[in-house]
Amino acid sequence: MGVPLAWSRRPNPVFGDEYAELREVLKAARVAAGLSHRSLARRIGKHASHISKIESGQRRVDVLDLYRIAKAVEVAPEALFRQIAGRSDAISESGAEA
Numbered sequence: 001m002g003v004p005l006a007w008s009r010r011p012n013p014v015f016g017d018e019y020a021e022l023r024e025v026l027k028a029a030r031v032a033a034g035l036s037h038r039s040l041a042r043r044i045g046k047h048a049s050h051i052s053k054i055e056s057g058q059r060r061v062d063v064l065d066l067y068r069i070a071k072a073v074e075v076a077p078e079a080l081f082r083q084i085a086g087r088s089d090a091i092s093e094s095g096a097e098a
Contacts, residue, residue: 015057017091018091018092019057019060020057021084021087021088022061022084022087023054023057024087025083025084026054026055026066026069026080027055029070029075029080030055032073033072033074033075035072035073036048037049037052040069040073043068044068044072045068046065066080066081
């Protein structure tokens with residue numbers, strides 16, 4: 001008899017705190033640029049549902065999409081990544097204190 005399925009699954013990183021921060025940074029950049037899901041999706045060659053699923057945590061964002069999104073919202077990709085890294089570091093540090 002094996003381990004029950006509920007106990008054998010690893011946590012999905014899409015729903016973790018660090019990934020939530022990534023999604024928030026991406027959404028804030030889109031909103032600051034004044035873009036809807038549809039207009040951002042059009043700029044990166046995807047469907048609006050692709051952007052919606054990234055922002056809601058139903059889909060992971062790959063590095064090429066991250067780059068394309070940054071360019072589409074007119075933010076330097078490295079600046080966007082620094083924002084994400086800073087938030088991720090803050091989560092890691094607060095977890096280390098606990």
